[in-house]
Amino acid sequence: MRAYPHAVDTSRFAVLHDAAESMLDDLHERYMVERRESKELLGAEEALVRMVRLIPRTPAAGPLAIAFTDFPGLVVRLGRWWAEMLPACGCEACDEDPAELVGVLRGQVAALIEGGLWERVRRGVGGSWFETRLIGVELSARREGPLTSRDARDARRCGFAAPVQWAPWPFRPLGV
Known part of the structure; x- marks a missing residue:
């Protein structure tokens, strides 16, 4: 996930890393899941990023994977194909609100956990x-x-x- 050339204050998105870390810890304590951490490439031209996966102990439940990018941002994958980049852009013109993005993260992960x-x-x-x-x-x-x-x-x-x-x-x- 590359920073948009017009992104000035990217540090405001660091709250996403904190929220994701806290959420992953809480989910690992509350649910029967295996936690796996690794360093992975997000794309052919991208740097290695920290990837955390929570894999339910029942194969009928969907997995969760969160990549922590240097931007700072997140790439969230639910199940097999649902993917969300938070923030989607990060530039000043788009003016994405970090607090709203934390809400998106929590809402989407809650839907996965509930079988949605x-x-x-x-x-x-x-x-x-x-x-x-x-x-x-x-x-x-x-x-x-x-x-x-x-x-x-x-x-x-x-x-x-x-x-x-x-x-x-x-x-x-x-x-x-």
Whole structure:
């Protein structure tokens, strides 16, 4: 995630890192998930970033991955295809409010945890597409995009030929 050339005060987005870190710690304590941390490339021309994944102990529940960029910002992935860049731009003209972006992060992650993410692959004349829907409290969004033939085959092998409604995350038993 590169800084937009007109981004002046990027430090205002550091609050996103703090909010994500706190949220990840809380989710790891409350739910039966495995936490994995690594350094990964976001793209061919990007630097290594810290990536934290929370993977529910039940395969029916959708995973969460958050990349912490140097901007500072976040790349949030829910399930297989839902991806959100926070901030989307970061320039002064767009004037994205960090507090609102924290709300977006929390709302989208809450929808995933509650079982509000639906995904599928569909075939068309021009190739295969992914389709996602995320439904939560005061949230109803839909996205779609093209898939390479390799990604489409892999997705169908993993059960995405039919719509997949990710299950709610399982709570951690008290005292564990």
